[in-house]
Amino acid sequence: MNRRLILKLVVAAFASLPLALPAAAAEKVTVFAAASLKNALDAANAAWSKDSGNEATVSYAASSALAKQIEAAAPADLFISADLAWMDYVAEKKLIKDGTRVNLLGNRIVLVAPKDKASTVEIKEGFDLSGLVGDGKLAMGAVDSVPAGKYGKAALEKLGVWSSVEGKVAGAESVRAALALVSRGEAPYGIVYQTDAAADPGVAVVGTFPEDSHPPIIYPVAILSESKSAAAAAYLDFLKSDKAAPFFTEQGFTILK
Known part of the structure; x- marks a missing residue:
């Protein structure tokens, strides 16, 4: 077999191979x-x-x-x-x-408690949240900055109970941090989104705040x-x-x- 024929066969073999295109970089x-x-x-x-x-x-x-x-x-x-x-x-x-x-x-905001200590709470105007919290802390997002904390404060003000619990609030850096305080048993109650409560098996929802008690x-x-x-x-x-x-x-x- 002459050299020219060999070269043609090699070229034909490579030409039949599929082209390997570079994969597109992920965005x-x-x-x-x-x-x-x-x-x-x-x-x-x-x-x-x-x-x-x-x-x-x-x-x-x-x-x-x-x-x-x-x-x-x-x-x-x-x-x-x-x-x-x-x-x-x-x-x-x-x-x-x-x-x-x-x-x-x-979303909605709810009142949560540690799952093993949860009892239903009727959230209404003038309800005794301070008595429920007792000597403990009410876990919330920071009420001057964290949205869940702002919604919670608005609801408590509308229901006429903010002044009774203001001094018991443990303001957390985020709603998940507030949730963790309740889940770990470091606070007897907390105000979080209903979606957060659903994500943590260590807490139970004991009451849901009326939608008209806070901004949407x-x-x-x-x-x-x-x-x-x-x-x-x-x-x-x-x-x-x-x-x-x-x-x-x-x-x-x-x-x-």
Whole structure:
């Protein structure tokens, strides 16, 4: 066999091999989200990553802390707040992209107790919360900054019992931190979102606050103005989709979008 024929055979053999195309690099989305979203959002993100091949990384904390980090130029692509006020805060500073903000979820606040010491409490005007708490502490998110704490204080004021328990409040850095105080038995009662209570087997809901006792609990989401992620818009579309909805409703959120 001459050398020219050998060369032709080698070229033909290589030409028949499938071309190995480089895999597309996964896009990453960094999300700043209210601590109360953790269980639902972790599950939603796992589904999104599986379907899209992209990755969502979430930093969970109180909405107040996250808004301040965004103001300080912390790198993030989306912000999901547990109330309208902190989303308004970043919007007023021109830190979200126009046309991307949407009210995504709703929630309720409840009174919880350690599961092994739980008895039903009728939450109504003038109920004796101070007597229930006794010498212990009422665990809440910090009432001047953490959304769950602000909602809780508003409800207690409307029901006429805030002044009797104000001195017994243990203000936590986030609603999950307040939940942990009750779950560990360090506080006999706490005010948290119903979704947080559902996520912790160590507590039981002993009462639900009337919806008209506090402002509506709304979770807005928006893409941040400094986002460079090509997948941010697709991720937001996923959060608003029917496919994502069950991850939130299973944890007790209501869908608003």
